[in-house]
Amino acid sequence: MSRAQEHPTPDPAALSLTLRSDCGSCFGLCCVALPFAASADFAVDKEAGRPCRNLQTDFRCGIHTDLRQRGFSGCTVFDCFGAGQKISQVTFGGQDWRQAPGTAREMFDAFPVMRQLHELLWYLAEALTLPGARPVHAGLRRALAATECLTEGTAQELIALDVPAHRGEVNALLLRTSELVRARVPGKKKDRRGADLIGARLKGADLRGANLRGACLIAADLKGADLRSADLIGADLRDADLTAADLTDSIFLTQSQLNAARGDAATKVPGGLSRPGHW
Structure with missing residues (x-):
């Protein structure tokens, strides 16, 4: 039996709580791993893997309360769906990239993969709360369990994951969910x-x-x-x-x-x- 088959289906309500960003449990991954370009959303250019100039030694943002006023409105709309703390505290067991520089590359490469998986978990958990989607609830539960299982892989497994293929499988279920729910609206x-x-x-x-x-x-x-x-x-x-x-x-x-x-x-x-x- 595969690991995915053995993995129990998470409770959607409980899971949704873990899909919310907890910056206090993250090593500032969105401020380091991701790139951004100077624009209306970001005041400066920053390449992937380089810490933002506003990131402090405790992994907190030095201008968090003034991001919009300081030209970093793009930061205020980003949501990792809890991927940051999952990578920091689970995948890497609480070992941060400053204390263990050798982990940095894998941590930064695994983060965007985890973020995509957590976004899919968010949609699947929501779909399972929709009564109109009941005909596909069984498939949604299987996809939820399989996706949650993927998030528990090692950094190397995450980096090697074919995310577009998995997203395609999940998206077929989300499309059907949408059709079923919207069909209940008259007209x-x-x-x-x-x-x-x-x-x-x-x-x-x-x-x-x-x-x-x-x-x-x-x-x-x-x-x-x-x-x-x-x-x-x-x-x-x-x-x-x-x-x-x-x-x-x-x-x-x-x-x-x-x-x-x-x-x-x-x-x-x-x-x-x-x-x-x-x-």
């Missing part, structure tokens, strides 16, 4: 999957049950839009105006997407996600 649903909607005027739009997977909604006007039960997986919501929009029961929406958008006290967000502090 004709809009299909704008992968659409270029940059700056689109969608104020008050009826997008209930819409397919917005991978849609580019940068700076779109979604004030007062009805996005209930809409599939928002991978949608780019940077600077999208969600003032008074209804995102109740929207599916596959993440905290980082909300953080990248604009909204207000009247914006309705799904349970399990928090209203961004800058709204």
Whole structure:
């Protein structure tokens, strides 16, 4: 029997708690392993594997409370889905890259792989909470167990993992989940999957049950839009105006997407996600 077959299916509710970033248990991996380029999101260029100039010796950010004001808004919308602490405390057993420089390369290479796996776990755990997806719950549970098993591999196993292949298998289940859930919404649903909607005027739009997977909604006007039960997986919501929009029961929406958008006290967000502090 394979390790994946032996691995028990995690409880989605309990698992979701481990998929939230705990920077205090991480070795600043997103501040070191990942590259960024000088832009509206980042004040400077930084290559992969080089610590950000704002990273302190205790692995905390020296300008955490002023990131947006200092030109690092990109940091405020990044979410590792708990991959940072998993790599730091589990994969490498609490041994950090400063005390053991020989681990740095593998740690930095394994981190983005773990991040992708944890993102898939987030979507799978959410899918298992959706009553409309009950016909595929068995497949979702198997995929959840298999993905969780992959996260427990060694750094070498993570680096060698064919993530696109595994993501493709999981995505087929997530697509079916989306179809089943959105089919319960009455009427004709809009299909704008992968659409270029940059700056689109969608104020008050009826997008209930819409397919917005991978849609580019940068700076779109979604004030007062009805996005209930809409599939928002991978949608780019940077600077999208969600003032008074209804995102109740929207599916596959993440905290980082909300953080990248604009909204207000009247914006309705799904349970399990928090209203961004800058709204």
